[in-house]
Amino acid sequence: MSLTREEVEKVSLLGRLRLTEEELALMTAQLGQIVEYVQLLSELNTDDVEPMAHAVELSNVFRDDVLVASYDRAEMLANAPRSDGECYLVPAVLGE
Amino acid sequence: MTTRYELIIGLEVHVQLLTRTKLFCGCSTRFGAPPNTQTCPVCVGMPGVLPVMNRRAFELALKTAVALRCQIAPFTKWDRKQYYYPDLPKGYQISQYDLPFSSDGCLEISDPKGRFERKRVGIIRVHLEEDAGKSMHDEAHGRADSRIDLNRAGVPLLEIVSQPDMRSPLEAKAYLTELKLLLSYLGVSDCNMQEGSLRVDANVNLHVYTPDGHLVPTPIVEIKNMNSFRAVERALAYEAERQFKVWQETGQRLGDVPKQTRGWDDVANITRPQRHKEESSDYRYFPDPDLVPVIVSEAEVEAVRQSLGELPAEMRNRLEVAYNISPYDSDVLVNQGQALVAYFEQVAQQCGDGKLASNWIQQDVLRTLKERTIGIDEYPVSAQRLAELLRAVRAGRVDTMRGREVLARMLDTGRTVDETMAELGIAQLDEAQLMALCKELVAENPKLVADVRAGKLQAAGAFVGQAKRKNPNVNPARVRELVLELIQGQSEG
Ligand SMILES: [Zn+2]
Helix, strand or coil, X not given: CCCCHHHHHHHHHHCCCCCCHHHHHHHHHHHHHHHHHHHHHHHCCCCXXXXXXXXXXXXXXXXXCCCCCCCCHHHHHCCCCCXXXXXXXXXXXXXX | CCCEEEEEEEEEEEEECCCCECCCCCCECCCCCCCCCCCCCCCCCCCCCCCCEEHHHHHHHHHHHHHCCCEECCEECCEEEECCCCCCCCCEEEECCXXXXXXXXXXXXXXXXXXXXXXXXXXXXXXXXXXXXXXEECCCCCCCEEEEECCCCCCEEEEEEECCCECCHHHHHHHHHHHHHHHHHHCCCCCCCCCCCEEEEEEEEEEEECCCCCEEECCCEEEEEECCHXXXXXXXXXXXXXXXXXXXXXXXXXXXXXXXXXXXXXXCCEEEECCCCCCCCCCCCEECCCCCCEECCHHHHHHHHHHCCCCHHHHHHHHHHHHCCCHHHHHHHHHCCHXXXXXXXXXXXXXXXXXHHHHHHHHHHHHHHHHCCCCHHHCCCCHHHHHHHHHHHHCCCCXXXXXXXXXXXXXXXXXXXXXXXXXXXXXXXXXXXXXXXXXXXXXXXXXXXXXXXXXXXXXXXXXXXXHHHHCCCCCHHHHHHHHHHHHHHHHHX
């Protein structure tokens, strides 16, 4: 098994997923298979290969510092489950 | 036996760059707009959008890093820093992880009052990232929800991380003051702490020297929520004492406990532990696939270096040499910004006395600027006119006391030096008038004359006082000279 149950628990916590016992077992097995598959790549010797920072052979793509009209507030807020017409509403964030 | 300790301070400063638009989209960065009126699908992180880097933001960042004498990386990229927070709509912040665009710089700090030795504070790195939004919780109204405003999300921030090189709250404040001054000279940020365009976090611990001669580092504490430089100073002083107490009680060393985060309470004057964000250190950085790397050539770095203009440290040195003023004076002037320095230089050059110009500007001009909360651009007396007044002072046409009256009046009337002197009845006495006055005084005061002959110097001062009562426009120094000459002449004749 390439992934432990603890690792999957941690990843699901980071991803804000609450998994049942059965789901946890299933995910550990399935995610483990994916990781194992990707690990095939580590069979290649990459000692002399420079790490790639980006998949596209492009650099220095910029835009000018020019104002573009923002979106209408109502239109943006409509994407959220809840708002008060001015702000997005989310469960209380305390302890800041 | 007492245990000594040293306070170890590193500062992390975030400054908002002076761009019109956000880092990756064309939304405005203007402060104070109604909530959520400056957003678009890019800055709120809708799926499928494509962020594109603001050229101006990168240029300003580069300028700052070069001014901080950083090494500029020839190749830099942007990474995603993952964490969940409602004010971070994408679920990650675009920041720089392993290849920041600059590192290993420094900023020199000194104290004109000599309370600490001049030192170089190392800069670990300077990198460019985006800001998060703002969450507000209105407890007073008993709201159960937090309200999120995303206007600030995506605004370009420069993160400037210092080495833990500062050893006292005073040094920390000096570092922040000098950094802020540098940033405003460069024109890269307005550094307005009230509007959140400059934020400071501190990493603090102690090096305890135990009685048996060991150096023990204590656990590092991060302090947040300091809303002014004064608050930073106070929070650090408070932490030094608190951490020493904790050390005495627990003996905890660096590494014994995880890094703690504490928030400064400006009203209670204490720091309080902040709730620990679970797994907050696991940011799972990876390169942002939407943003391509940036390559900077040495020629570009050199061009930026050439374009920096005169920075505060160089300017202080130049003013000291060119105008023969003290390090303290040059520090006061330079700390007021380029416009004030330009004003000083004009006055100094036109009146021909740097020290005099510096004194008048520090004592009179700066006081008025402070009282009226205005900038030098709004100061009613031009450099030419102040220089004219100082020339009159140097020539003895008006003494310092009455010169102040002239300046005060010019502030309100906007008239010239000559007009104002005439209005105040300040007319120069010619040499003959002055001589007549002095002869009169000598004749009227045989007792004082005898005193002067007996070598009592106060007596000469008494003549000056009497002369001023007869005519407020007399030049005190000249009266003194003339009276002494007359008395000497009498005794010889
Ligand atoms: Zn936007």
